Amino acid sequence: MSTVKTASDQADPAILGKIKPAPWIDKPLVENKRNLHWVTEKICGIVERKTPVWWWWCFILALCIASFTGMGLVYLVSTGVGVWGNSNPVNWGWAIVNFVFWIGIGHAGTLISAVLCLLKQKWRTSINRASEAMTVFAVLCAGIFPLFHVGRVWFAWWLFPIPNSNAIWPQFRSPLEWDVFAVSTYATVSILFWYMGMIPDLAVIRDRAKETWRKYFYGVLSMGWRNANNHWRNFEMAYLLLAGLSTPLVLSVHTIVSFDFAVANLPGWHTTIFPPYFVAGAIFSGFGMVLTLLLPLRSLFGLHDLITQGHIDNICKITLATGTMVGYAYSMEFFIAWYGANSYESFAFINRAFGNYWWAYWIMVSCNVISPQLFWFKKIRDNTPLVWIISIFVNIGMWFERFVIANTTLSRDFLPSSWGYYSPTIVDIFTFAGTFGFFSVLFLLFIRFLPLMPMAEVKMVMPQADPHGSKNH
Amino acid sequence: MKNIFPRWINTVPIKLILSFGLLGGGIVAGITYYATPKYTRVGYQPTQPVPYDHSFHAGQLGLDCRYCHHGVEKSSHSNIPSANVCMSCHKNVKANSPLLEVVRQSYYGEDKDRDGQLSENEDLNGDGVITAGPSVPWVRIHKAPDYVYFNHAIHVNRGISCVECHGRIDQMEVVHHAKHLSMSFCLECHRNPEKALRPNSEVTNLAWTIASGSHSVSQSEVDLEQIHAGLEIKENWGINPPLSCTGCHR
């Protein structure tokens, strides 16, 4: 009894100092205790080994599909916008739908690399490079449509504030003018972000290169990076700042895209909910696309140790969350339409669900709201093929969302006398299909010639990177 | 490993940046100078079928512009004189000058013997009237695009002189395009008409300046005086040139 008492009395404070809270062991982000060299080998290997045959097949196929867009656009420009299905009242057909669709997809990349970076989500490291690439390419695809949907594309430069002998300027009240700035900024910053992140990895490839062309190619690209701590210091700061800049950017871009509709005065467009609703949708579709792209890559290149089940789990959960937000937005629209007691507004929404485009609406709902709900179940999240299929559904659903928004409203707005029905032409369809080819071409080139994971960042989250070696068991 | 690139490479990037900057600047400057109406239009001086000398007729002889371009005060369009206008003098003056043959053909037309009578054998198309001959193919110099509706009458009647857009025609032996006449040119004057406004009587007097009446000496003083006078005219005549699209585009 007493001994115990005394012991407690004369407790040595130094002991307290020694006491450390037990480290919280979470799932390793790189499995099977791989070492740094393995990572380098794995990722550089993809770039350095000789081109696999399947790559060639995919590449050629993608090129063919991409040519659809090329042909479609040549026909469009030479002949007139009439070759598309657009008409009065539906003056914006697929073009704008596709634009919003691609821009939306473009959002996941920046989100993963920027927002998750700010939120200190370490698991992002193995997927952010690929999804940034996806962003850049998606934005390029998106850019095609607003540019070419105009009637006189050769005058599109009038949208930019360039001095001219007509002494007339752009009109900055127009959401389309805002788009010009938003989209071009987004494209530029995404590219900068993507490229800057790649510099150290390019340097690694440069240093490992055997063939001269590689030496020079990656040499030039890597800007003479030297892995010096001083470099790392500024690099990390710059990376953090770009992340900080990209976060408001990524939110603003889709907000502004949503203004194209929200600022108009049409029933079903003129709603304040659009910005958050569009951003959520964008993230949703973006993550859908990330899954669609990464799951095949993972198995093709055997990246299971780097893109772990944990990663897939997280992405699924985000998809589920955003999918649910989108669902909420849908229902809220209806509520407000009813609550606003504006007959034009309420009709617009009744017409969406039950009017002549009802099928589009219900495809949208079932793909975007219902299918992601499956991700509540661990079993399904673990079943990679199923996850992949659901991600495809998400993509389809989000395209239809834009279709529903853009077309149902236009086809039946204020005056019943000018109600109409829109249906696309073959040119619409091929031009859009072609952009997937275009996207694939770029993405294939990317996985062939550029490091598809940020090695340095992956290494950072490995135990070997810890200077105190505490995790170094 | 060894250095891939030689040492001198390190200065290349900065050189590149600089040279690209210069190149870009050069291109912009080039376009601004060579590819704008200021350059492409001004100075256009085609050779005309008849070497009509404005500096002689309008300058030395002091013919009023409206003697030939008689439509200018009534119409949106300032007409080119028809052959009979020329012939009203040149029946007597330089009656047989070979230079005027084109005009004479156009004037007499079917009337081959040029006696003013239409004899049987002359009436080729058999319509019983002297049909005029082929037109004199004057080459157009000033041309506004088809979607621009410039109206001569309103300008000439409201104190804007020919000289403002056409320059000193009365000093041109062969007429050339004097001003660039791009939209910015129009706007410039529509924004500050006072710089151009003058009394009606002086509209076709291309030599006129506000100074001709007064004793002002330096250019700046003249300009100042012009602006004062112009503002007064603007005020009293209720001049307010349109600055919106509908003024010129329909």
Add this chain to the structure above:
Amino acid sequence: MDIKYGISATFNSAKDIYEAAGEVRKAGYTNWECFTPMPIHGLDAQMGLGRSKVPCFTLAGGITGFFTGMLIVWYMNEFDYPLIVGGKPYFSPIYPFPVFYELTILFAAFGTLFGMFFLNRLPRHNHPVFEHPNFGRTGDDKFMVVIEVDDPKFDEQETTELLRGLGGKSVSVIREPIE
């Protein structure tokens, strides 16, 4: 013919170079550098380096961007050619805000990237350290310390000793060929 650039020592783990760096600083060296395959947290402190200067460039870029935006909109829609559009004001800080906003971000981003390049003195494609036989491994899994010749406290003998003492492997002199 060539000239010495510095003395390099290789280490195998982040932990080693972390401690080594501390020692080198204590030894009073100023003109030296660590080469690591990835950023190592705390190494800056160990080397006695302060906070990066990149943010200044970002800020400058951002401010320029915002006001450029405001300027062009004001000049084009209010000052140079005011046109009545939908009965809306010629200029207001509200309607063109997206433009200001995007330009702010764009210029800030440029500032950041080029700021980073400037502070790192990049691009520089030729550098003495590349002469080191297996410099390449520093991008892979090796860690390296290089103490430059033109460091005031540099003395080939001592420095080599020091680095060996810190457990640096294959301590060697980097030589740069001069043609």
Add this chain to the structure above:
Amino acid sequence: MIQENKDTTADSGKMYWKSLNDYSESPQFRTWVENEFPNGASLFEDTQRRSFMKLMAASFGLAGLGFSGCRRPEHEILPYGKSPEELIPGVPNYYATAMPTSAGYLPLIVESHEGRPTKIEGNPSYVPFGGSTDIYAQASVLNLYDPDRAQGSFQKEQKTLAGKTSTRWKKIQSDLILSKLVDWSGSGKVAILADSSYSLARQELVSELKSKGVIWAEFDSVDSISFESELAAKLDSKKPVRAIPKLKNASRVLSLDCDFMGNREPYSLANSRNFMSGRKVNKPKDALKMNRLYSVEADMTITGGVADHRLRLESSRMKSFLCLLGAEILKTKTKNDTALIDKFSDIGKDTSEHLNWARICAKDLLYTNGKSLILAGNHLDAETHLIVYFLNGLLGSLDKTVSYVTQPFSSNTGIQDLVSSINDGKVDTLVMLGGNPVHATSGFLDWEDISQKVENTIRIGFSIDESSQFCDYHLGCSHYLESWDLGLTWDCTSIIPIQPLIAPLFDTKSDIECLLSLLSDSRSSHDYVQSLFDKCEASIIFKDFLRLGVLKKDYTNKLKVDDLKSILHENLKPSVLEANSKSEVLLVPDFHALDGSFINNGWMQECPHPITKLTWDNALLISPKMAKELESKFPDIGLLPKPTLLNQTGEIAPDNAVFDNGYQKSPVVELSVAGGKKIAAPLYVQPGLADKTVVASLGMGRKNTGRVGCEAGFDSYPLLSNQDTRVLPVLEIKPTGSYKILANTQEHWSMEGRAIIREANAEKYSKNQDFATQMGAESHSPPIWGRDQDTDLAFKSTTTPRGNSSYEHPDHTYEKSETHGIHQWGMAIDLNQCTGCSACVVACQSENNIPIVGKDQVLRGREMHWMRLDRYYSSAERNGDEIPSDVQVSFQGVSCMHCETAPCESVCPVNATVHDEEGLNAMAYNRCVGTRYCANNCPYKVRRFNFFDWNKRDINQLYQGPLGDKNDSLPAMGKNPDVTVRMRGVMEKCTYCVQRIQEAKIRVKVKAQRTANLATGNDGADLKLNTQDLKVPDGTIRPACQQVCPSDGVAFGDLSDPNSRVSQLKSDPRDYAVLGYLNTRPRTSYLAKVRNPNPAMPDFSDSPHSYREYHDKAYPSHH
């Protein structure tokens, strides 16, 4: 060539249009014009007017292929040798002339730009029409430039190759053909078959010809006058009897299948003008003074649309109904004459179910004694017209609301007599002059056979058509804008000169010229017309007559009938009770093609039918009831769409046709009548049709016509078994199993209870004058103008007040620059005056160079009309997915509203559409890049986009882009040089005819300056002008739509001037803005429609159906 160029006159400033004598028309002149004149107005490099030059085979210099390099291509100016007097290049001239129609000459003033007639307006000196024109007159200028007209004169050549005979037309001199004709006439066995005409010149010549033994027969494709001669016969008067309505004095009108304001009846312009003037409601209390229209009709006509009470009744039962009503009138008027009453009521039995309707209607007609009128359609038989004459007499309306006269043109040999005399071999030379007899008689004449029996056949026609096919020669007939004539108006009270505005474009002859040469009269048509005029009118010299364009001279005689009753007794046959059971087909002249003469006119084809809204086609109209019967008879006919959820819940009305991807898919049926005559045609369910009536239109579906009309519609002439009965019993309608796609410009027919067209009954309006402003969301939203809500119109229009907005907003005094609007333009459209005649649509098209796009593009919803006419139906009670049979029709002309806070402007990224300081919503085509955002954001959907190069490409080859053919260049001659021709990829819309506004402003300013100069002698700063002189006087500027409107439904002018007509109208309590709650502040506002139903009538409802629909939607609880 026209030859009277030499003499010129000093223009007596008074009259603002000149005679053709006053200027010359020579190739140099045209060349000169086309080259020097700068406003050919075209955005693309190779301008239409240059292709026009090619056409005129005149020299034009364009070195280099329009390649716009650093230096622009060399471009020549060709002035002419001798300048024509009276012509200032760039200033349009106006000439008085007239358009020949089957209903007399239509007095016109035609605008001509350097010798090219471009725009047609009515001649205000002819009072009954008050300067208005009908839609066909507007479109007729396009016929002049129709590339498919007979471009010269031809001889038919037949080749037989391998048993197959192929024919081609070889161009020959027109004079050659005429000289041949003269030779043949030697035999004295010449017969001429012509369409009827009101030409005095022709009448004169014809009598001469007759005296020379020429057989002169007349025939109209769609007969509208033969009943007049029959009536004359019954009333034993020598000349045909004509009833000329004087609707100005009428306060109660009963229209018996009579579309007196539409295209089916003559004099419709005067009728619309006079009748609608009786419906002007300037003050709320005037509402009760409004006239009232009872319409009993089988078809759904625009006249029926105006009607306050409309009874659907088969045409074959009209006489019966008339007697039913007549009996009621007799009962009160002449009680003793029971015999007649019995006769009437006996015939009336057939329609006894409408007794109540008839009784109250009769009561109302009698109530306003002497101010009421009964009108009967011209397809009804003489007997009916006789009864109408009788009843009008009883109603005391003779010479008050209608005058019965005999008209000067005696009836001629009919086609049947001609054919018989051909069969008797009395004819060896047949001349078909005008019209298109072969096509119209295809149902009952065998022309193969007839043409065998005559040696020589000559066709004198505007285009090579069905009739030409049976002739050896085709002599191109000049357009009326190319010919001289002297004619009468329909009411035969005014003589009008017809003078050419342009020398014949091709080697063609006018009918006068032909007849002159047949009489071997050497005079030119001009000399002949002049001499004829001098003969019949000495009071005024010819030149002044040409300036005036109209001269009052009454050619009619008052009709005197004694003992009408007995005539009536012997004419009234007892009815045969069978029409009741059978369904009938009613054949009416087609809206697009009229009798077939306008079938190749693109503007007419593309102008939507006012009721059906069909373009490029006609359809077999059937009633919803008949549609249901057919559906039950042939379940898979696919006539009515499956009801959707939205229909059944009453959310929106059902479509009245199957729409497949927005394309109307109509089942084609075969309709057969007695005599084995049958046609195949697509069905169209038309609300408001008599249950058993099928309406088919004549004139469409011609085989031998131009590129525009060749595939338009179906031909129902084959149903006719003789000329003058156009109501036939139907034997059978059975589906063929095939379908036809119809280009319908308005898919949805219901207003869905939206307060778009606001209507009330006269009575309600007189009590509650603010009903219009109490409708729509804005009626219960915060005030649009915030604190400035109650300021006056002028203030609002000059300083767009923004209520409580915290920003400084630009106003129309445009303080940033020195310019400020001294006018503020605005428009008011009185919905109560609109008959739906659609003339404004084509007038706008003609004035503003609006292209046609073809059926395929209309189907895609790409029609380009700046002014469109919306047509809505509303019905008493709607149950779910039923298509109503009894509907009220409401029309609304919609074009750009020039909103002050325009949604389109703020979304244009390039400042292509902005406001000007006078409140116009400007559209700068040359700045537009074509994002189409403006069109999306326009709540009125009035913006039109150039999806293709409509003006440049052949409309059948649009999809071939640059590889497709260029458009035919001839129509380009008709383009208005004051309006830009838009290229592909740019947006366009109504500009309030800004070209007219600007021209007017310039004219006024120049005038002010010059007069001030002369008055004061000052010319510098010492000259003072006040703003009032620089303002355009009210009424000077009239947009095309206002100028053409027969009922003055449109007012345009300066809103900042409280005394302008438009300001006056806008201060009317009925004034409202469509979709006002959007706060777009349209400068075009509408005056609500007032209907004037009779409370005693069985079909009376205390407010218009559309109002009830609105009320039910807006206040569901009250329902």
